[in-house]
Amino acid sequence: GAGVSQTPSNKVTEKGKYVELRCDPISGHTALYWYRQSLGQGPEFLIYFQGTGAADDSGLPNDRFFAVRPEGSVSTLKIQRTERGDSAVYLCASSPTSGRVETQYFGPGTRLLVL
Amino acid sequence: AQTVTQSQPEMSVQEAETVTLSCTYDTSENNYYLFWYKQPPSRQMILVIRQEAYKQQNATENRFSVNFQKAAKSFSLKISDSQLGDTAMYFCAFMKPHGDMRFGAGTRLTVKP
Numbered sequence: 594g595a596g597v598s599q600t601p602s603n604k605v606t607e608k609g610k611y612v613e614l615r616c617d618p619i620s621g622h623t624a625l626y627w628y629r630q631s632l633g634q635g636p637e638f639l640i641y642f643q644g645t646g647a648a649d650d651s652g653l654p655n656d657r658f659f660a661v662r663p664e665g666s667v668s669t670l671k672i673q674r675t676e677r678g679d680s681a682v683y684l685c686a687s688s689p690t691s692g693r694v695e696t697q698y699f700g701p702g703t704r705l706l707v708l
Numbered sequence: 709a710q711t712v713t714q715s716q717p718e719m720s721v722q723e724a725e726t727v728t729l730s731c732t733y734d735t736s737e738n739n740y741y742l743f744w745y746k747q748p749p750s751r752q753m754i755l756v757i758r759q760e761a762y763k764q765q766n767a768t769e770n771r772f773s774v775n776f777q778k779a780a781k782s783f784s785l786k787i788s789d790s791q792l793g794d795t796a797m798y799f800c801a802f803m804k805p806h807g808d809m810r811f812g813a814g815t816r817l818t819v820k821p
Contacts, residue, residue, distance in 0.1 A: 626808065635712075635799050635811030636753070649808060682751060686809075696743070697809060699753035 595619070597700035599685050605706045606675055614670040614703045618687030625668050626697060627660055628684040636684050642668060675707045712802050714812035721790045722820050728775075729785045729815045731800030737761075740804045742776065742783045747814075748796040756798070759783065790819045 598617040606612050618625050624643055628636035638652040642662045650660075657675075662668040672679055682704050686697040711734045721727035733742070744756040759767045759776050766774050771791075775784045787794055800812040 628809075633813075635801075635813050636809075638808040638810070641808055652808065684751075684753065686753075696755055696758060698755075699745075702751045704751075 597685055597687055597698055599683075599700040599703050601703060602701065603704045603706075605708065607708050608675060608677060610675050610707075612672050612675055612705065614672075614683050614705070616668045616670070616685030616687075616700060618666065618668070618685070619698055620666075622687035622689050622698075623665070624688045624697075625662060626686040626688075627668070627670050628686065630682040630684055630702070632681075639670070639683075672705075675705075677707050680705055680707045712800055712810050712812040714798075714800055714815050716815045717813070718816045718818070720818040720820055721787075723790055723792060725790055726786060726788045727790055727817065729787075729798050729800075729817065731783045731785070731812060733781050733783065733800075733802045735781070735802065735804070737804050740802060742774075743801040743803065743809070744772070744774070744783075744785045745799045745801060745811075746794075746796045747799060753799070757785065787817075792819050792821060795819045 600615045626641045627639040630636045640650045640660050641648050645662055645665045657673045660670045682702040684702045686699045688697045713732045740761045742759045746754045746756050757767050757769045757772050766776050771788045773786045795818050797814045797816050799814045801809045803809045
């Protein structure tokens with residue numbers, strides 16, 4: 594079956610612009626995670642959804658970052674007034690449940706470059 | 709807060725040899741999970757192996773095995789019979805139940821022919 598997909602694979606934008614990054618999880622996976630990976634670093638947690646609701650958004654760096662998952666499947670990470678420091682790879686992962694720990698399956702990421 | 713430390717930024721190994729990647733973590737939790745993920749240049753994070761903290765037996769997956777020392781909070785990865793395709797970044801990760809995953813900074817492994 595299909596894995597986690599993310600679009601676009603690369604995004605170049607100008608400072609101050611708004612961007613949306615999309616994640617399609619594995620079908621049937623109820624938990625969805627967003628991570629940010631800066632160059633030379635490990636992924637850093639941003640937000641976690643269980644179904645349609647954000648169960649934990651403690652990793653979002655500030656109020657310019659927002660994510661939604663309106664139907665409990667596809668999720669969109671939204672970044673307002675982008676800054677050069679937002680440049681990174683944004684990774685999405687999904688897992689079957691959150692009631693017990695399951696392995697997270699990652700997408701290929703979206704590389705965001707803010708000029 | 710949980711932290712994960714990978715003290716080896718880079719490692720290299722000859723093809724067919726064995727290499728061990730180190731990982732330590734800090735937590736006050738008793739029940740948790742540990743993972744090793746591989747990230748090739750394609751950026752795709754691929755699960756290599758996982759270990760439940762309540763299991764004393766070390767996990768193994770073909771050429772990959774772990775040495776899990778709970779008291780020492782150590783979780784090293786051993787790769788046997790290294791192959792060129794093993795060249796990648798390797799990330800150690802910690803996860804508690806109902807929690808997010810915390811990653812180390814990674815070890816860049818190069819397998820030399």
